[in-house]
Amino acid sequence: MNLSEARRLAAERLRVFGVEFPEREAELLLVGAAGISRSFYAAHPSLPLQDDAARRLWGMTERRCTGEPLQYILGSWDxxxxxxxxxxxxxxxxxxxxxxxxxxxxxxxxxxxxxxxxxxxxxxxxxxxxxxxxxxxxxxxxxxxxxxxxxxxxxxxxxxxxxxxxxxxxxxxxxxxxxxxxxxxxxxxxxxxxxxxxxxxxxxxxxxxxxxxxxxxxxxxxxxxxxxxxxxxxxxxxxxxxxxxxxxxxxxxxxxxxxxxxxxxxxxxxxxxxxxxxxx
Known part of the structure; x- marks a missing residue:
């Protein structure tokens, strides 16, 4: 699974649970789980998502679906x-x-x-x-x-x-x-x-x-x-x-x-x- 596919699946899951901006939040969760920047993702959406990063992404996505604030899940905010x-x-x-x-x-x-x-x-x-x-x-x-x-x-x-x-x-x-x-x-x-x-x-x-x-x-x-x-x-x-x-x-x-x-x-x-x- 590449980065773009992982973002799409995470966004679909968030949408089911009523998250207001599922695509944006899925991207933030993805880059947080993978340890990359949003600019890196934008430049390399077809790179594969490593297994450990995928596990982190799905865990973070499920936490968000329960209503946990995105900022707490990411651990940082601007x-x-x-x-x-x-x-x-x-x-x-x-x-x-x-x-x-x-x-x-x-x-x-x-x-x-x-x-x-x-x-x-x-x-x-x-x-x-x-x-x-x-x-x-x-x-x-x-x-x-x-x-x-x-x-x-x-x-x-x-x-x-x-x-x-x-x-x-x-x-x-x-x-x-x-x-x-x-x-x-x-x-x-x-x-x-x-x-x-x-x-x-x-x-x-x-x-x-x-x-x-x-x-x-x-x-x-x-x-x-x-x-x-x-x-x-x-x-x-x-x-x-x-x-x-x-x-x-x-x-x-x-x-x-x-x-x-x-x-x-x-x-x-x-x-x-x-x-x-x-x-x-």
Missing amino acids: FYGRSLEVVPGVLIPRSDTETLVEQALSFLPPAGRFLDWGTGSGCITLALLAERPDLSAVAVDADPPALSLAWRNLKKHGVLSRCFLWHSRSPEDIPASDGEFDLVVSNPPYIRSSEICGLPREVRKEPLSALDGGEDGLRWYMALFGWAPAKLRKGGRLLFEIGVGEQGEQLVQIAPRSLQFEGIFHDLSRKPRAVSWLRV
Whole structure:
């Protein structure tokens, strides 16, 4: 069996189980199983697929058919042009969050310092530090395995020396000084508890703690509103990722008076994705 035939069979199997983009995912599984690049596959589709690679491909395909996220199966995923290690139990980095990175880069001054609350895989911190060698960071998460993963990703890309990793169950236990940061950025859990059961099955395979924002979806926003303003320098920003719908407008209404609303920013799909405030 050659590479092209294997891709076709994997895609047919994925299609039967309702995978939305079976051809694309079959190709990603194939190159992952065979240890080749997509460009190599495109140039050599008629090369034979080795037996051990075929066994890996069928095993990976069956895992995908059960609803396991593709990113967990592959073990890595690209975010802001860099490959990150991805493991089960840690939120998967998504391209939507790159909107947050773009805004953060435009906000941070030379030699700026920022805090990333709920860092997960470290994707936001990594992107900012890799793009701006002048920056330093504190990356915070409540989950030790997530911090371990963030440590590995930051180390892999050579930016670990500019980041302090901190285990924190709430913002209040972060050892930060008043006026320490130019930016506090966060992609917090923001899905309403009642909506979790209606999420796609593969999203429900991700950690509940990284998805569930409480009854109204605003639990962690409120916690950060109570903590972050004092930790920001005058002229610093608070920047959140938000869910679709009216969540941005809700946050504007409940933000503390010490913060001046700046704007709601949209992702490439023209959906509201981030919101920011200025510390006045």
